[in-house]
Amino acid sequence: xxxxxxxxxxxxxxxxxxxxxxxxxxxxxxxxxxxxxxxxxxxxxxxxxxxxxxxxxxxxxxxxxxxxxxxxxxxxxxxxxxxxxxxxxxxxxxxxxxxxxxxxxxxxxxxxxxxxxxxxxxxxxxxxxxxxxxxxxxxxxxxxxxxxxxxxxxxxxxxxxxxxxxxxxxxxxxxxxxxxxxxxxxxxxxxxxxxxxxxxxxxxxxxxxxxxxxxxxxxxxxxxxxxxxxxxxxxxxxxxxxxxxxxxxxxxxxxxxxxxxxxxxxxxxxxxxxxxxxxxxxxxxxxxxxxxxxxxxxxxxxxxxxxxxxxxxxxxxxxxxxxxxxxxxxxxxxxxxxxxxxxxxxxxxxxxxxxxxxxxxxxxxxxxxxxxxxxxxxxxxxxxxxxxxxxx
Amino acid sequence: xxxxxxxxxxxxxxxxxxxxxxxxxxxxxxxxxxxxxxxxxxxxxxxxxxxxxxxxxxxxxxxxxxxxxxxxxxxxxxxxxxxxxxxxxxxxxxxxxxxxxxxxxxxxxxxxxxxxxxxxxxxxxxxxxxxxxxxxxxxxxxxxxxxxxxxxxxxxxxxxxxxxxxxxxxxxxxxxxxxxxxxxxxxxxxxxxxxxxxxxxxxxxxxxxxxxxxxxxxxxxx
Numbered sequence: 157x158x159x160x161x162x163x164x165x166x167x168x169x170x171x172x173x174x175x176x177x178x179x180x181x182x183x184x185x186x187x188x189x190x191x192x193x194x195x196x197x198x199x200x201x202x203x204x205x206x207x208x209x210x211x212x213x214x215x216x217x218x219x220x221x222x223x224x225x226x227x228x229x230x231x232x233x234x235x236x237x238x239x240x241x242x243x244x245x246x247x248x249x250x251x252x253x254x255x256x257x258x259x260x261x262x263x264x265x266x267x268x269x270x271x272x273x274x275x276x277x278x279x280x281x282x283x284x285x286x287x288x289x290x291x292x293x294x295x296x297x298x299x300x301x302x303x304x305x306x307x308x309x310x311x312x313x314x315x316x317x318x319x320x321x322x323x324x325x326x327x328x329x330x331x332x333x334x335x336x337x338x339x340x341x342x343x344x345x346x347x348x349x350x351x352x353x354x355x356x357x358x359x360x361x362x363x364x365x366x367x368x369x370x371x372x373x374x375x376x377x378x379x380x381x382x383x384x385x386x387x388x389x390x391x392x393x394x395x396x397x398x399x400x401x402x403x404x405x406x407x408x409x410x411x412x413x414x415x416x417x418x419x420x421x422x423x424x425x426x427x428x429x430x431x432x433x434x435x436x437x438x439x440x441x442x443x444x445x446x447x448x449x450x451x452x453x454x455x456x457x458x459x460x461x462x463x464x465x466x467x468x469x470x471x472x473x474x475x476x477x478x479x480x481x482x483x484x485x486x487x488x489x490x491x492x493x494x495x496x497x498x499x500x501x502x503x504x505x506x507x508x509x510x511x512x513x514x515x516x517x518x519x520x521x522x523x524x525x526x527x528x529x530x531x532x533x534x535x536x537x538x539x540x541x542x543x544x545x546x547x548x
Numbered sequence: 549x550x551x552x553x554x555x556x557x558x559x560x561x562x563x564x565x566x567x568x569x570x571x572x573x574x575x576x577x578x579x580x581x582x583x584x585x586x587x588x589x590x591x592x593x594x595x596x597x598x599x600x601x602x603x604x605x606x607x608x609x610x611x612x613x614x615x616x617x618x619x620x621x622x623x624x625x626x627x628x629x630x631x632x633x634x635x636x637x638x639x640x641x642x643x644x645x646x647x648x649x650x651x652x653x654x655x656x657x658x659x660x661x662x663x664x665x666x667x668x669x670x671x672x673x674x675x676x677x678x679x680x681x682x683x684x685x686x687x688x689x690x691x692x693x694x695x696x697x698x699x700x701x702x703x704x705x706x707x708x709x710x711x712x713x714x715x716x717x718x719x720x721x722x723x724x725x726x727x728x729x730x731x732x733x734x735x736x737x738x739x740x741x742x743x744x745x746x747x748x749x750x751x752x753x754x755x756x757x758x759x760x761x762x763x764x765x766x767x768x769x770x
Binding site for chain 2: 158161162165166168169170493494497498499500501502503504505507511
């Protein structure tokens, strides 16, 4: 106990040196451990999501972009495919298609336009409220609800894509009708709407005053027997309410409407294999991929980087340990006079060793506690850190 | 109290030799040891305290023959029976005054730090006029105060032999007298024997006896 007391007094008296030593030891111990925790978490998050998604249909191009957008709602939007691809998948009789349109966001959270099949497929349960039933309604993930303080009855405005996109994406005030239970997946961080609502945000569908009924002639550019052309002054609704919902309509061919990806749920292994074969032609504009393989490739790259980092950490760790040894050796030299004095007074050989050992023990113990705290903190925030580092 | 017979000592790779045929110090005596630098005064203190061992001869403190003790026994003997007061005080900079005084109790299992010891340390400090400075660190004390702390540290275990190695060497003249007064009073109060190495010839009349080390140098001394 005396050795610990004296060591503590010494460390407190030389607090700057002590804090530096503790910081060095903590960092060198916490870095590889935290990295391990993060990689485990990234593997868990990425792989489990990929494994639960059998096949993914999208435009040819970066398979990784397609997977990251469709599975993790990454804001990097892949090349679009049309709803015709969804119809073709239905018609094939080999798989059930679940379309996704993940392009917009609301207050920093992605808006995922999809169908009710998605919620069954992902096993998402409602914590409160109900499922989306009407145009303009949204159900939010648990994290979105928690961070934005949203619940059924609240509204959420979609974010414009760019400040200068005056003619394009139109902010839509969505009505929150439900909140999903926490699933510890990217679904917790998404705002789910019916895919048609996503198309309204896109500007493909919209609602406005009935131009055949308006009396203000400045709202009309041209009127003849075949139709009416409205002027830009005509007000478009930015909120879908029971009063104006009937005025919402879509223009153009439904089959040409965009989707970012289609989750294909094959009826069986054979159907999945056949389906993959159909999309192997090099001339086709679409690809069908197995997300697990794409994520496996990504993880291989992450682990390759981790191996390099491990090597760097080992070298830095060895250098730090050498520096620490040097610091202790210099400290011993500086304390030579003190050690000589206590020897003359009659200090036992063992006590001298205890004194120096206690100093190392205290530094190690404090650094150990800080290291554990750091690793626990990383573990607690692992999900968010992984999203920030590897997914977004 | 202290008896030295036929003592011979030399440092390896040095032509320094110390030879003492006979030296006896009686209990309670205050002995001043003088001599030029390098004449072996400090070496004598180190030999008696068992820090170094003689080549030949016998050193006896009361009933203990020092040169026959093991290293561990010599350390225990030192902390139990000898109080050291050094020229440079040798206080521990990271400890406050109180912890410096009780330091011998923290560095050896031969001494037990009890509440009574702590109380005795406070009394000693009060008698040495540093009772109000117990929480100060060595760096916050004057030279005189530092030496008072060193004297308290030396006397706390109640040694019967006190070694003062140039204890007044770093003090100004007014402090020299006061520290010597304190040292003499404390030694008397503890009924201890004092062996003081000094260069201060004006202080010599205050000692019971003075020995000159030039008398003990062996052949080839330097």
